[in-house]
Amino acid sequence: MATTARPAPKHSPDAYGEHSGLWSWLSTVDHKRIGVLYLYTALFFFMFGGVEAIIIRAQLGAPNQHLVSAEFYNQLFTMHGTTMIFLAIMPLSAAFFNFLIPLQIGARDVAFPRLNAFSYWVYLFGGIFITIPILFAVAPNDGWFGYAPLTTRAYSPGINIDFWVIGLLILGVSSLAAAFNFLTTIINLRAPGMTLMRMPMFTWMAFIVQVLLVLAFPVITIALVFLLFDRFFGTNFYNTVSAGADPLLWQHLFWIFGHPEVYILVLPAFGLVSEVLPTYSKKPLFGYPVMVYSGILIAVLGFGVWAHHMFAVGMGPIADTFFGLTTMLIAIPTGVKIFNWIATMAQGSIRYTTAMLFGIGLVALFTIGGISGIMHASPPADLQQTDTYFIVAHFHYVLFGGSIMGIFGGIYHYFPKITGRLMDEKLGKIHFWLTVVAMNLTFFPMHFSGMLGMPRRIYTYDAGQGWDLFNAMSTAGAMIFPIAMLVFIYNFFVSRKRGEIAGSNPWGAGTLEWTIPSPPPEYNFAKIPTVTSRYPLWEGKGIDYECARINSQEGKTPADLGIVMPYSTIKPLFVALGLVTMFCGLIFARALIGVGAALMIFSLYSWLLSPLEPEHH
């Protein structure tokens, strides 16, 4: 296998060297390049949200500090949450969906390549739209959860919340379009023999996440449209200054979206780690069917637990009991995943690559978040925990210890597939250990500050409350993150230019994406493979290896192979631009609504009337 010395590749491994002009990126419909766009954009927003977090921690490093004002602090924590959830973790997952799903199922692209480009551009413009205000200190300031009636015009008269409502609506369009696209892709474009129960675990988790997106995003969209109407057109869904409005309507709608959202954030990382652990243990994933079923079960139960965010609301004993018990139930399939990952490594032959370290890190750290999750699944116990720093500790172990660790593992694992070069392992390990130290030093003390009574979302706290030490620890930990990220960024960009040439399968992995050259040619598979097992490169039959041999050949153009590729087109970008311009009109100048709508309709019409690809001959 390709882990030893490899011959120099025939074509340049510099990613897409032959199509590197700006225009080619603006007009691309190639799922791999769109995945790369998602990756870069989301990493940028990840660092932007990180800077917000560092200012937050600097402010809280000692009692009664006034580094930033209360008003700006509230914008910072609101945008930290909003950025990390909607602009960093979800799009980082989307980067992998884009890049990997077609490669893992043996397809040449996603089902709707131009819709895919549209999703990305909507995400980019929506991300810019919701991020720009903080540079002018008019960013959303009522928390990522935006509880009504605080978010209604009566209590938030400024444009801050307008940016939040409209920004989230825009981002929802992107997520929904992408979700339908990936669902169709996974259902329809699997290679011959790629039955559902042979799909790689990442694609399985991606599939479940798309279902969650399709079911959860309409709910938040409705909730946001109600709020938009309250704020702009004087309706009274949540507007409690008028009689009859119910602020709990918002909470229910928000969390019916918000809890599945947690699984939208963490299941892709579970999928990535389910690729990483078997590869570096040289063993198939332990209990594949149970891993699939537990993923499905988590998704189903995930829609029945939303009110555990509301145990302090006073829903009554019956509702508290129901949601407490369903929340405890969801621990069972989650625990099964943890145990199966450990069993995957047991008796294996473990190689400590950086990707593997991040994978092991996920198992170790997500476990902590899972256990603290059980602690507030018990509604009476939650009354002492909710809205304190204990919860902040919990969900950072879930989202950093789970999602981010998994995503970094995925980046180190798939970097050679994306760029054709390996990342530096030594720097990668420095990045890993710095991240683990920073993560635990920042978030573990929050368990204590929370149980010692420190509320969340406070811009300052008084001296003598018993929180000083733990906050100082958290702040010290937070200051290590930027060092870790600098190591990662340096490694990323230097390796992209000068890293060791990877070859098609540098890690000796077993799934389809490792049968094709790195970076993959634009058509992915010269010959659509026929699949006979879950790990075609490990346990396949003759036909698997024959397909792999053909597909690993480099230097062929689509014309050589007679493969029809879709046209590049800028039209999805203009549709996205028109959509966002139209929404901007609500805040800035009503005339923009017409301009944006005209641009969107014209571009959409033109898009729909132009063919996707040249006619087949």
Add this chain to the structure above:
Amino acid sequence: MNGSARLRRLASYAFVAALVVAAISCNEAHPNSTLTPHTDLGREIDFLWDRLLLLGTIVFVLVEVVLIYVVFRYRRRENQGTPPQTHGSTKLEIAWTLIPAVILVFIAVPTVRTIFITQAQAAPGSLEIDVTGHQWWWEFRYPDYGVTTANEIYLPVGRTVNFRLRSADVIHSFWAPQLGGKRDVITNRTNYIWYTPDTSIAANVWNGFCVEFCGASHANMRFRVFTVTPQQFESWVAGQKMPARFGAVGPAAPTTGPIPPPHEGPAVTTPGGPNSPTQAAQAAAHGIAQQSSGTGAVGGTQPAIPRPQNAEANPRARLGAAQFPSVATASAGVAPGYIFPREKVPDYAIPHSPIPPGLKFTAGLTGNAHRGLKIFSGAACIGCHTIAGNPMAMGTTGPNLTHVGSRIAIAAGRFPNTAAYLALWIKNARAMKPEVIMPTLGLDEYDPVLKAKVTSATGGLTDQQIADIVAYLTALK
């Protein structure tokens, strides 16, 4: 494998962890700890927490130990062939599905039991307290006693207290961590939480917080709970029912609790000046500021504050009212009933917030409480604040100030209640607490909401006038 060395290392880690747990459950250094419950509800929750912590710790240690063992034991070795390609084990997977399920039963059963116990209706005869959350302060009313206070509540130990929670504006959440769990205070709804303070915690102070994000000054929406003996509570109630002793000459209120010595007389020297009440030259009080109409009131249903119906029942209350406004000098502000002795208030209950930079107050001014009363009664103050016994002050937008002089903090626990802070607060509240609804009152101060300087035409008060008001308010014990 030197397993014993690793075991010893683990044991030492466990020991350090135990030390940390012991340290944080120590009450002295951690005044808001949820781990030292002082009520029945607190103990119910703590019982669950202990079980969750125990089971969670066992699961955590087991999983991490197995993980670390596997990761070290099965690391790749030289010349190692392909490991066994196992795909799963039905027996194992059933086992680790069932074991967590069994563990969860041990959590679920007491959880459900506790839910139904703690969410039953409060026992009859409980002390009812109406809590109203405002941006950003707490209003407390004792409907059975006709007492209204703000940001500070007194609870008799050993008697169940049933909090009836409502909001005047957005959603808040009511929480005193040492006493029990929290409950959201929701617009257009009424919520309840009840608990019984232990008799062992009589004469103590506990911090409380708003724990649902409610806008700019969410962090500055704190309150204090005084748990006192039933006798002290009765005395406190008796004192609260009558107007403040300011101007009233009467016998000390009948009480078994200790009556605190007056901390400060009605004549108050403002910060920066000498502490002795020297008779500084006092400019004649100029025209009393016109009442401003800008109260910044917010919408929402506002429960009416009961007028002091006790005025009929209590002759001294009427006395206080009758003597207004002819009082020349206030009597020493001795509280008419029990109040928690200020010198016994622990450090954690006294705010340490620094004064925001840029705020200044003329040094050496001496306030006159009688003049202060007149100025207060003619200024914007009365648009928002009620002071029982002062017929001019009947506003309900802001905190009831009837006994403000007996409170330990102002601005919902943001600043200590001393003349220095109170003077600056009246002068420029909006600089003292972000986005507070109370308008800026100091002459020539900049108001960030009105985006203008306060002039005498818009009700601006001179430093001397403010010093007089401070003297008046401080005397309201």
